Amino acid sequence: MAIRIDSKIIDYEVAKADAERAKAPGNDIEQMHEKLQRPETLEGQTYKIKTPLSEHALYVTINDVVLNPGTEHEIRRPFEIFINSKNMDHFQWIVALTRIVSAVFRKGGDCTFLVEELRSVFDPRGGYFKRGGRFMPSLVAEIGDVIEQHLKSIGLLDENTLDAHQQAYVQAKRTEYDSRQAPVSHAAADCEDSTNGSPYPDGAVLCPRCHTKAMVMMEGCLTCLSCGESKCS
Numbered sequence: 001m002a003i004r005i006d007s008k009i010i011d012y013e014v015a016k017a018d019a020e021r022a023k024a025p026g027n028d029i030e031q032m033h034e035k036l037q038r039p040e041t042l043e044g045q046t047y048k049i050k051t052p053l054s055e056h057a058l059y060v061t062i063n064d065v066v067l068n069p070g071t072e073h074e075i076r077r078p079f080e081i082f083i084n085s086k087n088m089d090h091f092q093w094i095v096a097l098t099r100i101v102s103a104v105f106r107k108g109g110d111c112t113f114l115v116e117e118l119r120s121v122f123d124p125r126g127g128y129f130k131r132g133g134r135f136m137p138s139l140v141a142e143i144g145d146v147i148e149q150h151l152k153s154i155g156l157l158d159e160n161t162l163d164a165h166q167q168a169y170v171q172a173k174r175t176e177y178d179s180r181q182a183p184v185s186h187a188a189a190d191c192e193d194s195t196n197g198s199p200y201p202d203g204a205v206l207c208p209r210c211h212t213k214a215m216v217m218m219e220g221c222l223t224c225l226s227c228g229e230s231k232c233s
């Protein structure tokens with residue numbers, strides 16, 4: 001059927017594209033897409049971030065939408081992020097960041113790249129160490145860390161970044177290292193909390209790969225007890 005358009009065309013849209021993308025032909029499985037209406041209520045998690053940069057904590061809330069609930073295709077996808085703090089120093093930038101991250105979530109597709117993008121932001125004033133000896137290059141990186149934690153909790157990222165083989169290697173190295181230490185170090189391990197909560201040996205140095213103070217000297221090689229990175233001198 002032909003439709004005559006007398007007025008000037010100012011905008012157009014391919015009406016079927018989104019519907020097609022949302023519902024593949026032959027099935028009714030709903031995927032994440034831009035036009036998805038926000039349900040009245042969403043479930044989520046709030047994460048607390050305490051940094052030495054500010055006396056006030058930062059609270060990061062990530063809400064998820066559950067698609068195809070009650071079916072075998074039920075999936076949980078992040079839908080929006082909010083950040084709250086008493087510290088309003090960088091409020092406009094934080095709001096901008098949360099809007100953009102939320103938009104990426106809603107767009108659908110793979111959003112796991114956000115973790116590495118945010119994590120590689122370095123604060124020119126220098127970063128800081130978290131409990132457990134992990135180096136945090138900036139507050140933005142910390143937000144990337146929270147997103148990673150959340151994506152792991154809803155199954156979008158693997159819980160373990162090391163595969164089974166790498167885990168076994170790191171574990172073997174750790175056992176080897178511990179067995180060489182005097183028994184005194186075992187007593188010291190009991191009061192881990194007093195040594196900044198680090199599960200790694202005293203005097204371990206920063207690993208360039210996983211940014212954790214977990215590198216120890218073994219047979220002339222600096223070996224990371226967290227990710228298995230090894231550098232021989």
Ligand SMILES: [Zn+2]
Pocket residue numbers: 207208209210211212214224225226227228229
């Ligand atoms: Zn490492």
